[in-house]
Amino acid sequence: MGEKVKDQLHKICELKIFPLQTPKSKRCYMPWILKKKCIACKKCVKQCPADAISMSKDKAVIDDSTCIFCGKCMKVCPVHAILKDRDKVKVDVESNIKSFLKKMKKHNGSATKSHILKRELKQLERQKKIIQGTIRELKRFKP
Template sequence: MSFINIIVTSASYDIIRYDECIVYLITVYTFILALPIINEDWNMPWVNKKKCVSCKKCVKRCPVDAIDMVKGKALITDDKCIYCGKCVKVCPVKAILKDREFVELRIRDNLKALKGPLSRNKGKNARKRMIKSRIRQLRKQQKVIRGTIRELKQIT
């Protein structure tokens, strides 16, 4: 993994009274942040809350404190995450997924949710109607998402 070094300088001061005088104590901090250059193949990690066992290994391993425990499950803060993948590697139950793995999981979940009602319908035509109905619903959702993305791009 490639890194970019960023030099950060920060200063703070304290005011102290000493024998009728005011003394300013100024402290200057300089440190180097080594941030990974984000690989285009790597995307935002996602937590599968059904699998998360609240071990907190990901929280401890995250170099930028982007993971918090909420209601006993890991939650990754998008704005803080640097996409380093350390949380994915350290998770003992594989509850943290990369974007593409998350998408594949959601596709499987959608199909699994549809298979139950499909199996209860004996008629071939009824199953076809049900599938077409679900496709229409998904296309509507897709239009809403694309429109939202288009509007968000115009804001920035």
């Protein structure tokens, strides 16, 4: 699954339009791995009841199509590298701001900076419209 689609699904899950649940749990556990924190201990791989976690380049990877959203992997990770959707929003916002500031640092002129800011906002507005449109369409499939 592409990263963009994954991100959109994470957001949809977070919005609880389709709360992905196990019969025992009422909570939406769509886990994701903060790769830079993963120390490749493989505890999550051993713990996963659905065999949804594998290792790739010394980092744990979750197969969303196999995951049953039980949340067990999050509990065993010794470095808290497996997070919930709401954490992903925070981490992604921080990372976007970081990369934006990096771009701004390269330019001194305020006119260029204002142009970069405008462009960033335009791109984000477009992404917002794509997500909103996708959510609107997906809602039509709600049973």
